[in-house]
Amino acid sequence: MINLILFGPPGSGKGTQAQSIIKEKKLVHISTGDIFRKNISLETTLGQMASSYMNKGQLVPDSVTIQLLESEIDTCTQSQGFIFDGFPRTLPQAEAFASFLNNKKMPLSLVISLEVGESKLVERLLKRGIDSGRADDSNEDTIRARIQVYHQQTSILKKFYSDNLKKHFFEINGEREIEVISQDILSILKKY
Numbered sequence: 248m249i250n251l252i253l254f255g256p257p258g259s260g261k262g263t264q265a266q267s268i269i270k271e272k273k274l275v276h277i278s279t280g281d282i283f284r285k286n287i288s289l290e291t292t293l294g295q296m297a298s299s300y301m302n303k304g305q306l307v308p309d310s311v312t313i314q315l316l317e318s319e320i321d322t323c324t325q326s327q328g329f330i331f332d333g334f335p336r337t338l339p340q341a342e343a344f345a346s347f348l349n350n351k352k353m354p355l356s357l358v359i360s361l362e363v364g365e366s367k368l369v370e371r372l373l374k375r376g377i378d379s380g381r382a383d384d385s386n387e388d389t390i391r392a393r394i395q396v397y398h399q400q401t402s403i404l405k406k407f408y409s410d411n412l413k414k415h416f417f418e419i420n421g422e423r424e425i426e427v428i429s430q431d432i433l434s435i436l437k438k439y
């Protein structure tokens with residue numbers, strides 16, 4: 248079993264790289280952002296609640312997000328492993344996740360952090376907003392708020408995982424061509 252966290256700020260390419268990985272490896276891709284967006288399009292109560300945070304570039308509360316992630320894992324009991332994309336994003340999420348995985352005897356194998364500078368992130372997200380119509384990518388203030396949230400609440404997890412996982416924590420340059428980054432990730436995954 249491989250359990251991988253793809254880590255990085257919004258626009259660093261986590262979703263894109265997850266798609267490349269699942270072409271090669273039988274892993275289940277779990278994106279909390281995708282699950283929230285699906286709930287928004289289905290107009291569920293969860294979707295309504297999540298959109299009030301997402302539209303402002305804020306994080307959905309931890310209690311909701313943790314429960315959502317855990318029940319998603321519980322529906323995929325036959326999986327050979329998971330790619331976690333966009334989760335965890337806060338220290339309480341990371342701590343709750345660690346004890347959940349521990350109880351399930353599902354160790355976290357590795358964390359890959361995609362490193363991309365702020366100007367590149369803004370440029371990519373604005374482009375994605377035009378291409379996809381995604382609400383939170385269509386306004387530069389919201390994009391900058393999301394990047395700020397990443398710096399304030401999420402980036403500390405790099406230290407959490409490099410301390411906890413040591414040589415299983417990898418930082419890679421996410422500003423290069425998509426295929427070049429995918430090759431790097433797949434060559435790291437060969438060792439797992």
Ligand code: AMP
Nearest residue numbers: 279280300301305306307312333334336
């Ligand atoms: P993403 O698609 O990963 O960029 O996520 C889009 C939005 O969904 C984020 O800006 C948050 O509002 C919300 N979201 C996704 N994942 C999480 C998470 N782990 N914790 C809190 N909010 C999240």
